[in-house]
Amino acid sequence: MKLRAIAHSRTGDKGNTSNISVIAFDENDYGFLRDHVTAERVRQYFTGIVTGEVTRYELPSIGALNFVLTGALGGGVTRSLAVDAHGKSLSSALLEMDLPDDPYRKG
């Protein structure tokens, strides 16, 4: 299944760094997200877009993960040549990520 089926997301920007939240619609899915949406997977997913590091922060109290991607905004929001200089649409890209179909994910 796609990440979009069980989570929503929003992107923020600061300089040349993007942050993308991954928030479970149902907090019971948090463990599943934590297991499958890792910093390394996100880094590989955004190869070619992220020139720096990907760090993941965990917020179990709200069932969310927060990814910080450095070197992700074409040299900085204020000078990037990209159509989407802020990288606001990166959340939509991430929601297309494939996850295993796990019928027991809420367990």
Next chain:
Amino acid sequence: MRTIRIGAGAGYSGDRIEPAVELAEHGELDYLVFECLAERTIALAQQARMKNPNSGYDPLLAARMRAVLPACRANGVRIITNMGAANPAAAAQETRRIAQELGLQGLKVAAVTGDDVLDYARQADLPLDIGGTMRDLGNRVVSANAYVGGGAVAQALAQGADIVITGRAADPSLFLGPLIHEFGWALDDWPMLGKGILAGHLLECAGQVTGGYFADPGFKDVAGIGRLGFPIGEVREDGDLVITKVVGSGGQVTAATVKEQLLYEIHDPTRYLQPDVIADFSAIKVVEIAPDRVHVTGATGSPKTGQLKVSVGYVDSYIGEGQISYAGPGAVERGRLALEIVRERLALTGVRTNEIRYDLIGLDALHGEKLSQSGSPYEVRVRVAGRTDDLAEAARVGEEVETLYTNGPAGGGGAWKSAREVIAVASALIPETAVKADIRIFET
């Protein structure tokens, strides 16, 4: 225990005008905050001020004040805003003029300055996050402004200001200032200040917490999205927080909308650096207690760093851009051919670019080929954007796209070109002692 109601009237410089009027009239507010400065806004405002000393404040200031002043005056709502940008004094005078025109007497408008640290930054030759120091940028520097905290806003309110107009301030500080003023929170009560910053952070982007920047049809639907009600924070003396909006307004406040705004522009949630405190959002709980009423608890804080972030605006480069569209059978192929032609032409005619992008909007312009696997579209828009060292060179990029009209692939339409100067922003740090807030009151 007392509760203060703070509304967010604007989440950025170009935001809608009428939601603030709805808040002023029906929100039963104590305060209405307009947050209107993005990273580079002050640099652009500074350039405007250099051309005309009476300008340099937000271009929509007059329209917003004219729209809300009558209701704010009638309902005892105080206004706080960073629309002062590069010229808070001129902004305050303009606001006073408008208030007088509207027949509102006895109004106190405060201009808060001190955030402009250009002289200090030059003298100290501050190191920059982009590498190098201020000296390396030379006379390309346009502005340097410190992100100040809520203290000066609190002071201006203590002096009786009905309207407080600042330059650069940390966005959540615009909301923390009135909370410090109303509740007398100590400036070293870190957990409490952390709660105040939470309130400010959730409110500072206005519609983004009430269903804006949220809708995804079929997955996340938002009723009344065209007339989003902007948010209200109900903050209790002990830092307890409820996010809500005017009953009957469009949009929605839910755990989901609050969680998305909570993490917006946050990196390490245990260390959200602000001038007044390091806020910790890592253990927050978000609970819907009623329709469009969300209770947010668990924020705390640790001691501030004693340093302030400074945004340095400078002339970075020039960007020239051109676009043209192709449709129907073979649209993608003609679009690709158009890009090849432009690439060949720029080399042939010796256009000097430091960096260049060739995009097919509608195909893979946003995220590149690897992530854009949805198949061939009916139409594409060619886009070429190049960075150059001067404006004349930048113009040549767009021109080479436009000439595809008569020299390029068949059926090209809707050509468009632009060339612009790029003001970029670098960051530096200064000790908070380098900033001395100044408050000037203008009365009607």
